[in-house]
């Protein structure tokens with residue numbers, strides 16, 4: 001029971017981070033980006049490459065784990081590099097594809113274009129890295145027993161998993177402060193609400209769009225690294241998370257950061273609690289059920305501001 | 308004297324081949340209030356939106372204090388000193404009242420950045436409501452916030468699109484009285500209005516736009532007496548139907 | 549002779565894709581609905597017909613009708629939930645249904661055969677024609693007949709009052725609603741009808757190949773059908789059919805080339821590269837030639853719609 005809760009929170013963290021990025025791009029760029037899942041995958045793989053590079057450059061060629069964790073500081077550096085590169089990738093795709101379609105006012109075509117871009121990105125990655133799973137570290141971690149077995153089935157969790165939950169909280173809090181306390185954040189929210197009025201008020205909407213891609217893709221990359229840290233890094237990593245991401249973003253209400261976080265944890269928990277009921281193989285279908293339920297019951301989501 | 312705002316033979320519209328503005332011209336002298344009148348669908352909103360950079364201008368020019376700003380992107384207009392309050396959806400409903408003003412202030416260079424305290428002095432209601440999401444404001448309060456949002460960028464010219472729409476006569480009086488105060492502070496005003504009487508009462512001059520062109524331009528006091536004014540509204544109404 | 553065999557084989561696939569592309573064209577080209585779960589509805593049709601004709605021993609013709617019915621019912625449920633709000637929610641929901649169907653196909657071993665799929669799906673008329681070229685040609689004729697029938701039916705539907713309302717809705721929902729036509733019902737009808745054609749396409753595929761497995765209905769299938777419609781040009785049935793032939797041609801030729809050029813060990817990567825190339829092709833056409841090769845020429849502008857009222 002408790003164990004399912006903990007597992008759900010770990011998966012929920014990854015979903016929450018990815019969904020926050022998705023909800024931002026959805027509300028500001030005004031289209032459902034099917035490529036968001038691929039940014040997770042690219043982030044995870046770029047971190048593999050960056051990690052190899054950092055470890056090689058800093059000499060020794062081995063990563064010394066810090067404290068109870070399975071990885072060293074090199075992975076954190078690699079994560080930052082991967083986030084920056086993924087942001088660059090998002091800007092490149094926007095410049096090559098989305099920006100041109102936006103300029104023509106063909107907003108609905110963007111969804112299909114993003115679907116095509118997602119497939120191309122996923123397969124390009126597969127072409128570059130192959131299909132074998134990768135890992136950041138081969139260290140075996142000892143799970144800590146937080147709750148003894150006789151209390152609600154007990155609870156064991158690895159330090160890495162705890163860190164993922166904690167860092168997700170920190171990243172989301174940082175984003176919240178950015179959106180509410182800075183001019184850029186307010187400009188982003190203003191653009192989401194009404195782009196024409198934002199321009200009249202002096203917002204450089206093109207710059208806001210760039211910032212949105214950067215933030216959304218960087219969050220996706222961090223989510224991807226987290227997913228890789230607590231699991232495997234595979235080319236299908238992001239694709240398999242795409243439906244949960246959408247379910248979480250819609251559940252929370254498009255544009256709402258805390259909604260996406262809450263949605264992410266709800267979807268993560270729903271997935272993990274569904275396992276004993278439907279079996280692990282149908283885990284991915286849970287997100288779909290959540291999605292259908294929310295569309296039927298409360299299509300604007302929990303915190304949706306407008307239809 | 309160079310006009311504060313000059314629109315010269317503007318042609319433009321939303322879609323190529325479907326002109327809404329057909330050579331509209333208008334000049335507003337510094338410190339003046341000019342009312343832009345005209346029947347529904349004449350293109351009044353389109354004209355001010357075009358001046359603000361939101362609607363493509365195919366030919367013609369816009370001058371702000373003698374400088375050609377025809378091709379200036381919309382978000383740069385504020386920095387140039389042109390303020391605009393759109394007809395509808397003129398506040399950020401998802402931002403608080405305070406955030407609406409903070410954002411607008413932060414987007415202009417320091418020397419243009421108005422003091423929020425001055426805005427609150429002009430619109431005392433807003434100070435009381437500053438924590439509220441702007442979407443929860445009443446119609447009159449929204450209009451005040453929209454004007455304050457534009458003013459906080461210290462425009463030299465302010466264009467307002469039907470600020471009286473949907474307000475009670477009493478509130479219209481309040482809004483127009485504030486506009487008078489704004490003008491006295493040295494801001495030039497171009498006021499689009501359906502409410503002909505109220506507009507002519509505070510305007511110095513007025514122009515009537517019909518089918519994308521100005522038809523009748525003159526002192527507000529003269530226009531108020533002019534029998535052709537009603538004719539333009541009626542005539543255009545018949546033609547359009 | 550070999551050329552004829554190969555040609556009929558190729559054209560058979562292309563025509564099966566054409567049926568799916570016609571269905572998608574009805575949804576996207578005429579109703580402006582984006583279905584990102586094409587593969588899912590194709591799978592429903594394929595599995596439905598395969599199961600009905602193998603497990604229950606129904607005749608193939610009934611299997612095909614069953615395929616259309618199953619896909620139509622699934623589409624009705626999805627459409628009911630997803631067509632209520634923003635149009636891109638339909639994209640997300642259809643994407644989701646494709647994922648779920650893929651899961652069911654993989655894991656509901658008892659029903660779908662799991663990863664091994666369903667074998668020995670009956671090939672109609674093979675009792676008389678054998679399994680060789682004669683059968684291929686006969687099946688091609690049959691599929692071409694289906695394409696012709698679907699085309700003819702769609703042309704009639706779209707040219708009639710139903711199609712006019714549909715296009716008006718696509719151009720301007722507000723204007724269409726003011727016409728007094730409940731827009732949602734028309735879109736749901738178009739969505740269901742389009743998915744039925746995809747289901748039929750799936751059934752045609754199943755009975756042509758003779759066996760199906762979950763991996764036949766991956767997202768790349770959705771992507772291929774979209775590529776066909778976009779390259780051919782949406783809004784015209786000619787575009788859908790021509791696009792199917794063209795893209796399937798590009799797909800087989802590029803696949804063959806990559807197979808010949810790359811060493812055995814690199815084949816998987818070659819397949820990935822092929823998808824990248826087609827992805828770039830779609831994107832390039834969307835940017836450079838949004839109407840495709842044979843797309844709808846004159847769109848009804850919103851103002852024309854307004855004038856009509």
Ligand SMILES: Nc1ncnc2c1ncn2[C@@H]1O[C@H](COP(=O)(O)OP(=O)(O)OP(=O)(O)O)[C@@H](O)[C@H]1O
Pocket residue numbers: 321322327345346347348349350351352353354394501
């Ligand atoms: N976003 C738009 N896209 C296309 N056409 C538009 C758009 N907005 C307005 N129009 C058209 O432009 C014409 C002029 O509209 P405009 O809003 O400028 O008139 P107006 O004089 O402001 O009228 P009102 O007094 O009703 O506000 C109308 O025919 C209208 O249908």
Ligand SMILES: [Mg+2]
Pocket residue numbers: 351352353394468
């Ligand atoms: Mg107007």
